[in-house]
Amino acid sequence: MNRNEEYAALKASIVEPAQLEYTVTRALKRNCKARRRIRLFGIPAGSFAACFLGFMLLVNLFPLFARACGGVPVLRDLARAVSWSPSLSAAVERDYVQPVGQEEHKDGITARVEYLIVDQKQLEIFYSLDSDRYKALEADASIKLPDSKGGYGSSSGSYGTPNGELRQMTVNFMERDVPERLTLLLNVYQNTYENDMTEPKTNEESMEETYFGPRTSKPDILTTFAFDLTFDPQFTAQGKSVEVERTFLIDNQTLILKRAEIYPTHLRLDFGYVPENTAWLKGLEFYVENERGERYDPVRNGLTASGEEASPSTVTYWMDSTYFSESKELTLYITRVRWLDKDRERIRLNLDTGEHDLLPDGTELAEIQRLESGNLLTFRAKEYREGLMYSLWSGYLDENGEEQPFSTSGSSYTYQDSTTGEYLDGSTSGAFYETVPLPATAGSEVWLKPVFTRVADFSVPLKIPIR
Template structure:
């Protein structure tokens, strides 16, 4: 008996609770003009892994939702795997799962695609890797669309998952809807980091290599798998577009909430761009409440926001879904706004002297480390959300005025000043440190491109009715 048959047998043997009656409802095909999104924002991969591990610790300590699947052995493992996400937990609780049960074996490795959670705009793939020959397997997971089109972003927080346990890949479709068919590609390799000897203390040469040289991780692929997945149209049609079209003012700037896209896996808030503003919208802190006071928060890992090709503004924000809450009323509360002032889209800095223009709110220059390859700039920054580190810079303009991107960057709650030998720790004070490399060829004077320049905290949240 395969996993689909097991699932069918289990479903037929269990009386369905009344709250699971509407598995596939509120289907609404998107019929407006397609809004093209060209910039995707989210947590860096390293931070995503850390967030995922932290969430899993919370899951083990506080499993408030596990009871929903306690009597369903087939779904119990999936319930544990998604408990960090209120949206996915609600989807599993409401039986909104497409079982797959495809298995392939190659070179002593077994790969299984177990479940999908999918709607009109997002796909969650749950798979496992196992082997009697290899320990600590990992996989570079990617998808291939039938037409090879782009318009999607993917992420995974499954690094370090033990063999045999569920791993997860998230695919967000931005420029198009989820297709009916696609392929999942898994290049499986062995994680040898646990067996690596302790790295020697960093010196100037190793630091230069880490920041200025291209990074390439090319592990030896033990086995490659391709799974052809067919997505059930009963799920891929699910979504509701709530037209809002409300304009409001914050900090002297005009914003307009155009619509809320409500899907089973997430909710998207789409804001309009107002050309007359003196600043670009670059970030929001917010939450949504329904008529019962139930609160829904922004997405904390994976894809969190996207931009519009017409402007530098960040106009679409991802958050926990209200789909299964049967909310009759929804209200948006905005508590913080981050702006990029149009007259400060680049900030001058003299790397030789350390002089610079007005830095973004909450940021200070912590130090400059001078190396043969160039200079490492470290900035101290204030967290705008607890346990959240973010990027301060989008790149820079070199001495010729040409736009350049940083080859790498690093963020930490601690900073060791190599000149003073001072050790700074901001972990208890809401401070973190970001380091970016400027190659010697950039010259002594550059213009840094900030992600945002100022932050407006609202003691009284701005209230915007959604419906």
């Protein structure tokens, strides 16, 4: 039985319950021609969350679905792989899936591309790796376009996936539409993390190695696979743009909701602003409701927002799609906004004395740890949502005024003071700790670049009609 036959068998076995009519994906189309989005935010610091609630509800409440998935293992894995995303779950439920079934075997490894979920602006690739020779396989997945143009960003949350199970790669197109075809490249290597056991080090030695040591070398590539993927036009033509052009005042700043782009895989909200604003928009927390009171939330994994080349503002936001709900009315509710004040884009810090300018709201300097290779700065920051740690800094300027990125950073709810040895737990008070390294070459005075400087919460959400 090939993949198309398996998919048809599953479809024929499912009786769609009326109460699930609107529990599926919604998506959005964007008009990207007059805009350039080049900075990407929200590519996961960790793996995609494995939330199996939707799949488990279907399995437990509807036996036909359970039996069908049980008889078609790959489709069962697809249901699990997309269960974290209401939009992708809806796409699967509404048959918005392109079966592929391409397989290649070489060097003792089998790679197989099983399915695609694709629309005008986003591509989801589901593939597997298996081997009798290698225990734990990983792949650096990338794409090659038929032309040399960019305009896209990709991410994967499949690190640590066992051999034979379904992996996922997401490609978001910002400055262009999804092309008619492209090539998926998989550089496959063996995960040797469990076998990489070294002698325990002192705390200072560990800090030196973690923050100032050489970056981990690239793994040895076992083999490379190349799959040529062609997309069915009935999928890549899907999407619509709702021109809103609604200007509103929020926290004494003026923003413009320019458009909503609705695609089967996701929805994008595009914002503008006026030059007279005293702060750059750096983040929004929001949700959207339709006329039936059904709620759609921002994307929590993968690409969540993007900026523009001309400013530090974050102006495009990804969320669950309303595409399949066929909503006649949509309303945006904003509950929180993050700003980068234009007069606080640089924060001075004297490393010798510890004196500094006003830090971002809810942030304090916990410690400057002096090591042979440089200084470690540890900050205690407010947790704005339970279970959410975020980056405080986008980089710094050294004493010569040259912009530098932080080579790495580390965040945790607990922190051990290097002087007293005391363990501090921020989780009990809604805080976490972030540590960033400053090499000795940075000098004695630097200017930190905050991601944002203040947050405004709204007990009564700001209500903005989309359509």
